[in-house]
Amino acid sequence: MLKNLKKWFVVDDEEFKDKMQGDKSTPAAKTPTRKATTQPTQPSTSPKATSSTPTSSSASTGKASSKFTNILLKAMDANNLEGFDYLEYKQSLHNLAKMPMDEATRYQSAYAAASTMGATPKKLVETAHFYIDILKKEEQKFAQALANQKDKQIGDKSQLITQHENLAKEKTKQIEQLKKQIADHNAKAEEMKKNISQASIKVETTKNSFVASYNLVLSQITRDIENMKKYLK
Numbered sequence: 001m002l003k004n005l006k007k008w009f010v011v012d013d014e015e016f017k018d019k020m021q022g023d024k025s026t027p028a029a030k031t032p033t034r035k036a037t038t039q040p041t042q043p044s045t046s047p048k049a050t051s052s053t054p055t056s057s058s059a060s061t062g063k064a065s066s067k068f069t070n071i072l073l074k075a076m077d078a079n080n081l082e083g084f085d086y087l088e089y090k091q092s093l094h095n096l097a098k099m100p101m102d103e104a105t106r107y108q109s110a111y112a113a114a115s116t117m118g119a120t121p122k123k124l125v126e127t128a129h130f131y132i133d134i135l136k137k138e139e140q141k142f143a144q145a146l147a148n149q150k151d152k153q154i155g156d157k158s159q160l161i162t163q164h165e166n167l168a169k170e171k172t173k174q175i176e177q178l179k180k181q182i183a184d185h186n187a188k189a190e191e192m193k194k195n196i197s198q199a200s201i202k203v204e205t206t207k208n209s210f211v212a213s214y215n216l217v218l219s220q221i222t223r224d225i226e227n228m229k230k231y232l233k
Contacts, residue, residue, distance in 0.1 A: 062208020085127035121232035
């Protein structure tokens with residue numbers, strides 16, 4: 001199931017490889033096999049990614065990664081709705097992707113088949129919003145995990161740096177036999193400063209990779225919603 005979801009939202013074929021570089025075209029889906037009983041919520045306002053916090057100047061630029069994309073797609077898979085919904089419609093779009101037709105015709109043709117299975121434009125948009133809500137819940141869980149990692153990897157080390165620097169200041173007042181101890185404490189402080197810098201880069205890079213993965217999937221769903229509203233009337 002996850003393998004199919006990757007084809008819908010990340011696509012492996014040559015025609016769609018540029019999606020990983022931010023192409024606005026949207027790949028499509030195969031029929032999901034695992035169903036959940038959760039009911040879709042009403043459409044929310046235009047979805048926006050909330051994880052766009054400024055990055056550290058020393059952190060590498062985030063990009064969509066298979067690790068975080070898999071997490072997001074697995075969450076969608078685990079909450080897959082019963083019946084014909086947005087994901088099944090995504091499959092129809094995927095099946096028509098290489099046909100010689102324009103975008104409007106492709107969306108309308110996919111809907112023609114979907115309507116025979118009880119789908120309506122309203123239902124497709126509502127269920128697409130439902131999957132956006134699933135993504136947002138994953139984003140919230142990630143934000144909490146990230147905060148915990150920052151406390152663990154940065155907060156504790158910052159306190160230790162302060163302690164060692166204070167010890168160094170005290171020992172500078174002592175005579176020559178204490179110089180070695182002073183140097184040792186300063187060395188430890190410098191080492192921890194280096195460690196905290198590396199930890200900060202790692203945490204920021206991890207965050208940016210998640211945000212890029214989140215935005216990759218979110219942008220495709222959002223585009224589908226816009227196109228469904230535009231073409232399915």
